[in-house]
Structures are given as structure tokens and as C-alpha cells.
Amino acid sequence: MSRRRVTLADLAEAAGVSRTTASLVMTGRGRELRISHDVEQRVLRAADELGYRPNAVSVGLRTGTSRTIGFVSDTVATTHLAGDMIKGALEAARERGVMLFIGESEGDPELERGLLHAMQDRQVDGIILAAMFTRTIEVPKDIGPAVLLNALPRPASGLPSIVPDEIGAGRAAARVLLDAGHHDGVYMIGAGPTLNDVPPDSVAAVERLIGIKETGLQIAGGRVCVDWQPEHGLTETRALLAEHRPRALICLNDRVALGAYQALDEAGLSVPGDVSVVSFDDHPIASWIRPKLTTVALPHYDLGRKAVEVLFAQMAGEVEPGQVFRVPMPVRPRESVAPRAG
Amino acid sequence: MSRRRVTLADLAEAAGVSRTTASLVMTGRGRELRISHDVEQRVLRAADELGYRPNAVSVGLRTGTSRTIGFVSDTVATTHLAGDMIKGALEAARERGVMLFIGESEGDPELERGLLHAMQDRQVDGIILAAMFTRTIEVPKDIGPAVLLNALPRPASGLPSIVPDEIGAGRAAARVLLDAGHHDGVYMIGAGPTLNDVPPDSVAAVERLIGIKETGLQIAGGRVCVDWQPEHGLTETRALLAEHRPRALICLNDRVALGAYQALDEAGLSVPGDVSVVSFDDHPIASWIRPKLTTVALPHYDLGRKAVEVLFAQMAGEVEPGQVFRVPMPVRPRESVAPRAG
DNA sequence: TCGCATCGCTAATCCGATTTAGCAAAGGGA
DNA sequence: TCCCTTTGCTAAATCGGATTAGCGATGCGA
Structure with a gap:
């Protein structure tokens, strides 16, 4: 069925030259080492006809590189x-x-x-x-x-x-709210309001918070989630709504935001009429849920x-x-x- | 910084044997080729001390295999x-x-x-x-x-x-509904009701339909979606609800089902109280949306x-x-x- | 005509393993 | 004592290229 691969030796023989010459031509060092134009063409043509492709393993062994x-x-x-x-x-x-x-x-x-x-x-x-x-x-x-x-x-x-530039992302999310006139009544779901209220090891939470604070946006309160899954977003938002009446929510990611949507819906609050929501990640669901979620994308x-x-x-x-x-x-x-x- | 790799030659020298012997031992053919237990241990110990690992590229060149x-x-x-x-x-x-x-x-x-x-x-x-x-x-x-x-x-x-066994999946989805007593009022979103009502080239749609029909479940009607995205699920379910009052929906995948959820919600119909929904794929959203979606998983x-x-x-x-x-x-x-x- | 530089190409070695063929020493039988 | 096995190991070839060193032929100047 599939014939043996064409090797440099086959190519050299077909072109009537040595393996060295064939190699030189194929690696583009023909000029440099004074291979005549005539011979070069002969090798190139033979390579084309035979469909020669160098064995990458062999090249790797010799050169120490593997691409x-x-x-x-x-x-x-x-x-x-x-x-x-x-x-x-x-x-x-x-x-x-x-x-x-x-x-x-x-x-x-x-x-x-x-x-x-x-x-x-x-x-x-x-x-x-x-x-x-x-x-x-x-x-x-x-x-x-x-x-x-x-x-x-x-x-x-x-x-x-x-x-990812998470600090910049925090700034961007805060600005979206500030530009819409939300200067108070802004709560966070997933982390915050202080830099200590974050899930363990989460660089993203800390840096997003830093970015948000840089804009001067006042955070009225927040709920930490151990894990940023929809169910936690749901329960923490429920808990938040039991005590406060937010005008805007910053969710630490889109899955949490999905949970928040569900809790807001339960509470009879509409997005964005009653509560605005911004989030992070741009997970596919962000554009699947209604209303579509404004979010800062992880690139x-x-x-x-x-x-x-x-x-x-x-x-x-x-x-x-x-x-x-x-x-x-x-x-x-x-x-x-x-x-x-x- | 990082010293040169340990080669078979290094190993052989350290163990005081030939490269052949070292290779034989390392490839487990020592017994077969009568290498003494004593020498074998010597090579093994040296290999361990030097941290010898064969160069896969070299092995590949020699054996023609690359793992x-x-x-x-x-x-x-x-x-x-x-x-x-x-x-x-x-x-x-x-x-x-x-x-x-x-x-x-x-x-x-x-x-x-x-x-x-x-x-x-x-x-x-x-x-x-x-x-x-x-x-x-x-x-x-x-x-x-x-x-x-x-x-x-x-x-x-x-x-x-x-x-994936799509025919079996179709059967399984239909049985879920039949077992719950749904013998009529079952509509499809995404494809159907006949084998001709499918998106182009979709093997899954055809086979799922075949499986469904094998169970004898009567399909009251269906809406084809050109693409199985939430928005299409939404619009096609809306269109369906304008004319019919389904008791159960078979959605061709979970994204379509998400759209169907949204349309049912708009129409004031509850899942599963008014309308039962089964779907395919087991996309992560299936367990994120409320109520959680019963679906046949793509393995x-x-x-x-x-x-x-x-x-x-x-x-x-x-x-x-x-x-x-x-x-x-x-x-x-x-x-x-x-x-x-x- | 001789010597030297240049040109155009190739022989030989190397990369790091596997594998075949075979050698030297020890052992055994007659 | 001699020959034949068996034992235990190794030299050398091989995989398919890249690269170094160098060889023969030609051209040129003196």
C-alpha cells in the first residue's frame, strides 16, 4: 500500500548527486556552499517529483531541535x-x-x-x-x-x-457601572467588599477588586463564594437580597452571574430595570442568557x-x-x- | 546550568560495560541475551544514579516508532x-x-x-x-x-x-417521556417530526429521530433549527407555542433547550409542571439552569x-x-x- | 610551464540509540 | 588432550539526515 518514505539517499540518487549536495540544496545552503544553479535545479525537481519531505525525527536527532x-x-x-x-x-x-x-x-x-x-x-x-x-x-x-x-x-x-490584565478588567467593570450613573447601591457577588474577602489562592479576585477600587467606585457590600459556580451565585445572591436592595451587582464571573440572575428572578427583580449586572470572563452563556450579560472577557x-x-x-x-x-x-x-x- | 543529558554512552562508561550491554539491560533484553545478573545490577544502579533516560528521538529514528x-x-x-x-x-x-x-x-x-x-x-x-x-x-x-x-x-x-450511539440515545430520550406517561402532546425542537426535517449533514438528528420512532412514541409536530443555538431554540419554540400547546418537548440539544426554556417562561408555562423537557448532550448548562435539565449525555x-x-x-x-x-x-x-x- | 586560488562537489563523521553477528573464555565430553 | 558447546559480552552496522573537512578540476598570473 503505502511505499517506504522517500529519504535523502533516494533523492540524491534520483538527482545523481551525493547526499551531502542534496541536503545542502534542501536546507537552502546551496548558494552558500557553491552548488551550481544547474545541480540545484536538478535536486529541487527530483525532490518535487518524489515528494521528498525530510524525516523530522532524523533532523531532530542531528540538530537537537524538534520544532x-x-x-x-x-x-x-x-x-x-x-x-x-x-x-x-x-x-x-x-x-x-x-x-x-x-x-x-x-x-x-x-x-x-x-x-x-x-x-x-x-x-x-x-x-x-x-x-x-x-x-x-x-x-x-x-x-x-x-x-x-x-x-x-x-x-x-x-x-x-x-x-490576563485583571486589574484593568476590574477598572473596566467599575467604569461600566459608573458611566451608567451607579455611584451607590453596588454590591459584589463572589468576593469583596475588601481585599481579604476572596477565595483562597485567587489572584483574579484580588486584582479585580484592586482595579475596581482604583476607580473610586464605592462598594456597598459583598458576598464571598467558595467556588464560583452558578449554585453559589444563587445562594449568595439570595442571602444578599434578604438584607439589602442592590441597584447593581458586580459578579466575579459569568457562572456566578447566572446564579445571580436566578436569584433576582425569584425575588421578582428585573435585569437591568431594577438591578444592573456586570461580570467577568465572557463565558458562552453570557450571550445565551436573557438579558444578555455585559461582561469583561478573559482573552x-x-x-x-x-x-x-x-x-x-x-x-x-x-x-x-x-x-x-x-x-x-x-x-x-x-x-x-x-x-x-x- | 542544566548539564548535558546523560546518554547511553555515559551510562555504559559509568557501569564499565559496552553501549550494547547497557542498551540490552535497559530495554529488558538482558536475560534473553545472557547478560549476567551481576552486570545487569551494575548497569541498573548506574542508570539510577545518573538519572539516565533514553533519548526518545534517537529511539524513534532507530525503531521507526515514536510512542x-x-x-x-x-x-x-x-x-x-x-x-x-x-x-x-x-x-x-x-x-x-x-x-x-x-x-x-x-x-x-x-x-x-x-x-x-x-x-x-x-x-x-x-x-x-x-x-x-x-x-x-x-x-x-x-x-x-x-x-x-x-x-x-x-x-x-x-x-x-x-x-456515539445516537439511535440508542433517541430511544432513551423517548422512553424517559413514555415512562412519565407522555404518549401524546410531544413536540420536537431542532428537527423532526419526520426524517427529512433535519439540518444538513446532521447524522445526530437523523439517528436520534430513528431511535425515538423505534419506541413507538407519537410525535405531534416539530420545528427544524438551521443551527442548534439558544436563539434558534427560542424563536422556534415561540413559533411552536403560537400554534400548539405541547405537554412535552424533545430538544435536539441543550443549547436549544435553553432557548426553549426562555420561550416557555415568556409564555408563562412552567417546566416541568406544564411542559416536560428532555434534551441531548449534557452540556454544563444542563445542570446550571433551573429546573435542571434531563438530558442524554454525549460521552x-x-x-x-x-x-x-x-x-x-x-x-x-x-x-x-x-x-x-x-x-x-x-x-x-x-x-x-x-x-x-x- | 608551474604554483596557487577558486570552484563545485563529496567522503566521512556525528547525533543516540537498537540490533545483528560474532569473538574470547570457560565448561564438558570423548 | 582436543574439539565442540555454551556463556557472557562487544564491535560494528543502522536509522536519516546535517555538517566539517577536503579532494579533484579548472582558471589565472607570473
């Missing part, structure tokens, strides 16, 4: 939140003729070590270490060229990081793409040790915010 | 629907000590060819060709060992396929896992040409179905 990078995550690879992250990385990689290995450590250091080894054994040119939600991670020793995606090194490791695609770009820049020595790249989080204005009445 | 498989999809890799598919494949691969390349063709045959070449150049042991939604695909020539995931070959190519994780298993079985010659593996779709009973009143 392959590894994408290792705790569990991001399979989370819908992050499909786009992989897509961004994939496209940036393809533009450079590079393939992507993926692996999931599931937060298990032992598994992570195994994955990194498996990748290093295959001579990957670099590694992207990704986290599902923005947090600090311990960087394994001897990892080689690598970047941290959606994560910061603990302790400082010299590796560059790519993270998954851009994060993935940036990770590959920084990885290559780093290998080219163009990145300062420990440099942190913050990717902007754009507002998606939709239907859940209305001007403050009265 | 790597490729996962090429049209766009599945980055769709939340399919994160679990990759996860299943990833875990099954890891159990076999195999790494996964991923790539997306975005439905572009040219891109697909490029990806397949890039993978073949890297000597992948096999390839999984995946589709985002179940459909028939044209199989590239000379693809080598491969399986089709969530897709059927067109024309017959001899490659094995792994697909993404199992599909991914099965693909790897079948790929290896095929390479071992244990699969018949063109064999189709149907993965069961389990019902997730939740809160959206109530017994038929009256």
Missing part, C-alpha cells in the same frame, strides 16, 4: 474555559511550523514531572506551563526554555509569565497566542528574566446594564 | 463540547506511555494535509481524525494507522470509526478514550476493516420531566 513545543496544564486543556487558549497557541505555533504536544498534570506534581520528562525526552524546543485559573505555581527544576501561562512563578524563577485566545510568541522571543533572548506580560481584557457591552434610575 | 499519536480535528480541540474528548484520549494515551500531538484543520483540506504531513514527518504511530459534530468525512490518502472519531468515512475507507470522555484504545487495537491487528464502535449515551435524569397530568 515542537509542549503545552502542560493542570487541567486547562480540557476545560471549555480554555479551549480558546489552546487554539491561540495552536495557531501561533502553526505559523511557525511548530507542533504542539499537550498534557495534563491534574495538579499532581508526580504526573507533571512525568509529562515534562516525556516531552524533554522528545526534545521539545520549549514548554508552556499553563494553569486553569490565574494563580502562583511552583516551577519545576531544569525545565529548560519555558513560559508560564495564566500563572505567576513562586518563588521568582526567571521565567516569563503571561497573565483566552490571545493568552495562548501570546504564550507561544513569548516562548519564541525568550529562546531568541529577547525577553528579560521574570518579565510579566499582561493581556488586556476587553469589555463586552450587552444588555444587563441600564442607567441608574432617579 | 506518539496525532489528534487532528476540524475544530473539536478547542470547543468546550470536546475538551473531555481530548481528556479521554489524553488519559488513555498516558496509560500507554504515549504522547499526543494536537492540530486543527478548521475544515480546510489544505491545512489538514499540512498537519498530517507534519505529524507523519515526526513519525507518529497513529492518527485520530476527529470531527466536532458527528458527520461523514472524506479520508485523506496514505494516512497510515488511523481511526475516525465522531465521524464516519465517506466513502468506506476501511478505517474504524468511533461514534465525550469515553469517545476520546475509546479512540485511543481502538487505534492501538487496530495497530495490533485486532480490528476488522471499517468496524464501527458505538459508545453508549447515558441518560442524566434531573428535574425537567414530570408525570403527565390528568
Whole structure:
């Protein structure tokens, strides 16, 4: 069925030259090493006719490079939140003729070590270490060229990081409300009102809060959720409504916002007529629920793409040790915010 | 910083044996080729001390195998629907000590060819060709060992396929309603009521309909959606409610069901009090919306896992040409179905 | 005509493993 | 004592390219 692959030796024979010459021509070093135009054309034509493609494994063995990078995550690879992250990385990689290995450590250091080894054994040119939600991670020793995606090194490791600009996102969310005239009656669901009221390890919660406070927006109160799931959004919003009558809600993500919608609906409050809602992430449901949710998007695609770009820049020595790249989080204005009445 | 990798030559020298002997011991063929127990232990100990790990690239060149498989999809890799598919494949691969390349063709045959070449150049042991939604695909020539995931070959190519058991799913959905006493007043949203009323190329729609009809459940009517998105579910359900008063709805997927929920809510109808709803996919939103949606799950994780298993079985010659593996779709009973009143 | 530089190409080595063929020493039988 | 096995290990070839060093032929100046 499928014949043996065409090797450099086959090509050389077909073109009537040595393997050296064939290799020189195919790697574009023909000119440099004085191969005549005539011979060069002969080799090129033969390569075309035979459909010659160099064996990447062999090239890898000889050159020590593999045009392959590894994408290792705790569990991001399979989370819908992050499909786009992989897509961004994939496209940036393809533009450079590079393939992507993926692996999931599931937060298990032992598994992570195994994955990194498996990748290093295959001579990957670099590694992207990704986290599902923005947090600090311990960087394994001897990892080689690598970047941290959606994560910061603990302790400082010299590796560059790519993270969403959560502080900017906090500012943007607050401004959406301020611009609509909401200067009071603003409550938070998921974290806040102070910097201490956050789920453990959540960089996003802290930085979003910082950004919000930077605008001077007064937060009337808030409810922490241990986990940012719809059910917690529902119960915490219920609890909030039992005591207060908010005019606007900042939800720490769209799933929490979905729960908040349900609680507001139960209470007979309409969005955005009675209560405006802004959120974070731009999860697909944000545009599925009614009214459509105004939210500050996590730039998954851009994060993935940036990770590959920084990885290559780093290998080219163009990145300062420990440099942190913050990717902007754009507002998606939709239907859940209305001007403050009265 | 990071010292040069330990090679077989280093190991051999440290153990005071030849490279041949070291290799023999490390590949477990020491006994077979009469290496003494004493020498074997010496090599093993040295390997442990030096932290020797064979260079996979070199092994690949010599043996022609790479312990790597490729996962090429049209766009599945980055769709939340399919994160679990990759996860299943990833875990099954890891159990076999195999790494996964991923790539997306975005439905572009040219891109697909490029990806397949890039993978073949890297000597992948096999390839999984995946589709985002179940459909028939044209199989590239000379693809080598491969399986089709969530897709059927067109024309017959001899490659094995792994697909969800959509017919069984249709039966299961219908039985859920029948068991609750719904023998009439059942309408469909997304496709139906006849086998001709389906979105183009949708294998899932046709097979789900077949399964439903097999149970003898009478379908009173249906509305086709060009695309199974919430907005279409909303508008088509609105249109249905303008003319009929359903007692139960079969939605062709959960996103459509979300739209149906919204339309029912608008019309002042409660789920499941007035109208029972069953659906397909078990998208995360199914358990986020209230009442929680009873749905027949797409077994993404199992599909991914099965693909790897079948790929290896095929390479071992244990699969018949063109064999189709149907993965069961389990019902997730939740809160959206109530017994038929009256 | 001789010597040297340039031109155009190739032989040989290397990357790091696996694998085949075979060698030297020890053991056993006649 | 001699020959034949068996034991225990290793030299060398191989995978498919990239790369270094260098060889023969030609051209040029003196």
C-alpha cells in the first residue's frame, strides 16, 4: 500500500548527486556552499517529483531541535474555559511550523514531572506551563526554555509569565457601572467588599477588586463564594437580597452571574430595570442568557497566542528574566446594564 | 546550568560495560541475551544514579516508532463540547506511555494535509481524525494507522470509526417521556417530526429521530433549527407555542433547550409542571439552569478514550476493516420531566 | 610551464540509540 | 588432550539526515 518514505539517499540518487549536495540544496545552503544553479535545479525537481519531505525525527536527532513545543496544564486543556487558549497557541505555533504536544498534570506534581520528562525526552524546543485559573505555581527544576501561562512563578524563577490584565478588567467593570450613573447601591457577588474577602489562592479576585477600587467606585457590600459556580451565585445572591436592595451587582464571573440572575428572578427583580449586572470572563452563556450579560472577557485566545510568541522571543533572548506580560481584557457591552434610575 | 543529558554512552562508561550491554539491560533484553545478573545490577544502579533516560528521538529514528499519536480535528480541540474528548484520549494515551500531538484543520483540506504531513514527518504511530459534530468525512490518502472519531468515512475507507450511539440515545430520550406517561402532546425542537426535517449533514438528528420512532412514541409536530443555538431554540419554540400547546418537548440539544426554556417562561408555562423537557448532550448548562435539565449525555470522555484504545487495537491487528464502535449515551435524569397530568 | 586560488562537489563523521553477528573464555565430553 | 558447546559480552552496522573537512578540476598570473 503505502511505499517506504522517500529519504535523502533516494533523492540524491534520483538527482545523481551525493547526499551531502542534496541536503545542502534542501536546507537552502546551496548558494552558500557553491552548488551550481544547474545541480540545484536538478535536486529541487527530483525532490518535487518524489515528494521528498525530510524525516523530522532524523533532523531532530542531528540538530537537537524538534520544532515542537509542549503545552502542560493542570487541567486547562480540557476545560471549555480554555479551549480558546489552546487554539491561540495552536495557531501561533502553526505559523511557525511548530507542533504542539499537550498534557495534563491534574495538579499532581508526580504526573507533571512525568509529562515534562516525556516531552524533554522528545526534545521539545520549549514548554508552556499553563494553569486553569490565574494563580502562583511552583516551577519545576531544569525545565529548560519555558513560559508560564495564566500563572505567576513562586518563588521568582526567571521565567516569563503571561497573565490576563485583571486589574484593568476590574477598572473596566467599575467604569461600566459608573458611566451608567451607579455611584451607590453596588454590591459584589463572589468576593469583596475588601481585599481579604476572596477565595483562597485567587489572584483574579484580588486584582479585580484592586482595579475596581482604583476607580473610586464605592462598594456597598459583598458576598464571598467558595467556588464560583452558578449554585453559589444563587445562594449568595439570595442571602444578599434578604438584607439589602442592590441597584447593581458586580459578579466575579459569568457562572456566578447566572446564579445571580436566578436569584433576582425569584425575588421578582428585573435585569437591568431594577438591578444592573456586570461580570467577568465572557463565558458562552453570557450571550445565551436573557438579558444578555455585559461582561469583561478573559482573552483566552490571545493568552495562548501570546504564550507561544513569548516562548519564541525568550529562546531568541529577547525577553528579560521574570518579565510579566499582561493581556488586556476587553469589555463586552450587552444588555444587563441600564442607567441608574432617579 | 542544566548539564548535558546523560546518554547511553555515559551510562555504559559509568557501569564499565559496552553501549550494547547497557542498551540490552535497559530495554529488558538482558536475560534473553545472557547478560549476567551481576552486570545487569551494575548497569541498573548506574542508570539510577545518573538519572539516565533514553533519548526518545534517537529511539524513534532507530525503531521507526515514536510512542506518539496525532489528534487532528476540524475544530473539536478547542470547543468546550470536546475538551473531555481530548481528556479521554489524553488519559488513555498516558496509560500507554504515549504522547499526543494536537492540530486543527478548521475544515480546510489544505491545512489538514499540512498537519498530517507534519505529524507523519515526526513519525507518529497513529492518527485520530476527529470531527466536532458527528458527520461523514472524506479520508485523506496514505494516512497510515488511523481511526475516525465522531465521524464516519465517506466513502468506506476501511478505517474504524468511533461514534456515539445516537439511535440508542433517541430511544432513551423517548422512553424517559413514555415512562412519565407522555404518549401524546410531544413536540420536537431542532428537527423532526419526520426524517427529512433535519439540518444538513446532521447524522445526530437523523439517528436520534430513528431511535425515538423505534419506541413507538407519537410525535405531534416539530420545528427544524438551521443551527442548534439558544436563539434558534427560542424563536422556534415561540413559533411552536403560537400554534400548539405541547405537554412535552424533545430538544435536539441543550443549547436549544435553553432557548426553549426562555420561550416557555415568556409564555408563562412552567417546566416541568406544564411542559416536560428532555434534551441531548449534557452540556454544563444542563445542570446550571433551573429546573435542571434531563438530558442524554454525549460521552465525550469515553469517545476520546475509546479512540485511543481502538487505534492501538487496530495497530495490533485486532480490528476488522471499517468496524464501527458505538459508545453508549447515558441518560442524566434531573428535574425537567414530570408525570403527565390528568 | 608551474604554483596557487577558486570552484563545485563529496567522503566521512556525528547525533543516540537498537540490533545483528560474532569473538574470547570457560565448561564438558570423548 | 582436543574439539565442540555454551556463556557472557562487544564491535560494528543502522536509522536519516546535517555538517566539517577536503579532494579533484579548472582558471589565472607570473
